[in-house]
């Protein structure tokens with residue numbers, strides 16, 4: 001009996017600021033009915049249910065990095081479906097949340113960009129397990145009081161956080177992918193990518209019997225990502241149009257900083273080509289507004305230099321990976 005692997009884009013907007021007509025960054029990979037979510041941007045729990053996905057089948061969430069546009073609706077993804085996370089034998093297995101560990105140091109910035117107030121100075125740059133602990137602490141009222149008025153599964157079985165440690169690398173030397181998860185059906189590997197001061201930031205590769213899907217996260221052109229994505233069926237890659245931003249008031253040091261965070265639309269096609277990807281699916285658009293740049297323009301410009309298929313991703317887009325008959 002054969003199963004399937006299906007990719008669903010839940011949201012495709014870039015940057016934290018909400019825009020009309022596009023949800024924040026999030027995607028789901030459904031493997032034989034098991035659901036894995038990559039990033040939980042704005043609106044992802046609603047998009048999850050709109051896509052017809054089943055919260056009782058949500059097994060794990062993978063966070064590329066801890067900027068708010070990637071984690072803002074993680075609390076909702078965990079807490080809204082809490083009540084259905086129960087089976088005949090008690091609570092379902094905890095939702096596993098994988099993401100970056102705490103960085104070793106917290107950068108201070110420079111003259112052009114720096115913070116004035118350091119929030120929570122005793123732990124100014126928490127990692128994924130810290131984040132999960134803080135979500136549970138912040139929602140303790142709900143978690144401790146709601147079970148007194150409604151039958152709820154044990155809150156202690158709701159979620160487990162897992163930090164992905166990135167070994168220190170040597171500049172100019174390729175870094176081997178980190179094995180994050182492997183149960184014999186789904187194998188997840190990750191590499192550190194380059195997203196300004198967001199260190200560590202990760203890209204993920206999912207391998208199943210049907211093929212592979214790679215999620216770039218937010219990054220500049222990165223050789224380790226290209227190595228991770230070798231031969232992938234689908235590369236879901238974020239994209240920015242730095243020229244558009246320059247024409248709309250982002251200039252000087254601010255534009256340079258944006259170039260240190262993102263892959264420009266003129267570069268993403270060659271990334272997909274070097275990776276030998278089958279299909280490049282664009283997501284996490286910057287600018288995020290759907291009417292800023294048409295899907296045709298995004299796909300046409302991004303596809304230059306890429307011999308595979310380039311698709312402008314949109315919220316709700318689905319792709320089924322073909323399984324070779326066995």
Ligand SMILES: [Zn+2]
Nearest residue numbers: 015067069218
């Ligand atoms: Zn982002």
